[in-house]
Amino acid sequence: MDSIASQMPVEFSNGACWTELIGECKFCRREISDDLLRGSVTRPLPSVTVVEAVGVCPDCRIATPFLYRMHDDMRITGPRDGGWSTWMAKPSLWERFKSLVRWS
Secondary structure, three states: OOEOHHHOOEEOOOOOEEOOOOEEOOOOOOEEOHHHEEEEEEEEEOOEEEEEEEEEOOOOOOEEEEEEEEEOOOEEEEEEOOEEEEEEOOOOHHHHHHHHHHHO
16 A cells, blocks of 8 residues: 555645645554555545545564545544543644744
8 A cells, every 4th residue: 555645735615725644653653654554535525524444563673554534624533441532633844934924
């Protein structure tokens, strides 16, 4: 399967854009970059992209499955602890700079 990095960025009609997806190893909790995630990125709705992937941790070499829904309002939903959870994306350095300039 293709890397998730090769299927990025994901752009939405409202201008929202996901440039990367960094996973977390289920066992050692270290980051797994999107070039080490293999799977598919699909668009079931215009406002939602689904990422189904498996990542192999470069440190402990254990595979972790990922299932995320990336939304056009920059939130991510996915299974965690027996239910679905919602997370907000961390703004990029560029987005933080633009926000700072707007407030000045």
